[in-house]
Amino acid sequence: MTPTLSIAMIAHNEEKNLARSLASVAWADETVFVDCDSTDGTPQAAHAFKIKYFKRPNSRAVYVNKQFAVDQAASDWVLILDADEEVTPELQAEIKRAISSPGGASAFTMPRRNFYFGRWLRHGGKYPDTQLRLFKRGFARFLPLPVHERLDVDGSIGALAEPLNHYPYADAADMEKKLAFYSEILARSYSLKGRSRAFILLRPFTRFLSAYVVKLGFLDGAEGFKTALMDFRTVMSAARRYRG
Secondary structure, three states: OOOOEEEEEEEOOOHHHHHHHHHOOOOOOEEEEEEEOOOOOHHHHHOOOOOEEEEEOOOOOHHHHHHHHHHOOOOOEEEEOOOOEEOOHHHHHHHHHHHOOOOOOOEEEEOEEEEEOOEEOOOOOOOOOOEEEEEEOOOEEEOOOOOOOOEEEOOOEEEOOOOEEEOOOOOHHHHHHHHHHHHHHHHHHHHHHOOOHHHHHHHHHHHHHHHHHHOOHHHHHHHHHHHHHHHHHHHHHHHHHOOO
8 A cells, every 4th residue: 555644734823834835735645733822814724725723832842732743643654844844846756755665764854945035045054954854653753852853763764855945934024023933942042051151142153154154155145145144133132032
């Protein structure tokens, strides 16, 4: 029999992104969708597609709701997809080949293309941005980490070649909202790691120089500069929040 595939997705106020994301995986056997207390039209946008719908509180520990979504999946394989991501036809074909291969890996990574200001950034540390997202059901679980959720896999991990598309910001308002969220997560990470005050003060500048100069972000033109500057703002905001 052909192996089946479940999509596991959580979303909080992702009304503007959902149609693209859910349409890109309409071919899957099922989509488990967990709405995390959205206050916009996310539930209505999600119900335009064939989904298994759940509603949960919006936990800052992102792994909690992601693991809940995975636990509701009934297929042989699970693909974790964020609401601002898109599976291309090429990636779809490669996923189908990978899960149909007997004796293959228990999980697979894939590169991710990040689109900022309308452009796919090849430099500045934004590619290949490898993601571990596809696994046999029951062979991977999220580790209970307070920040930077991560899967723990039981078995070997293979690598897909086709990239996943990522559109992190729908508009300027979405950018400001997510900047605040990521800066809070980053500040928590600094606290947990016990970063020094000197590290915190210098980090926004070293982050900018690393992305724009060392990792060749300048080769992505104006979009590369604006993205490096946006990362600078995020890290600077995290430094201001830091209470270590």
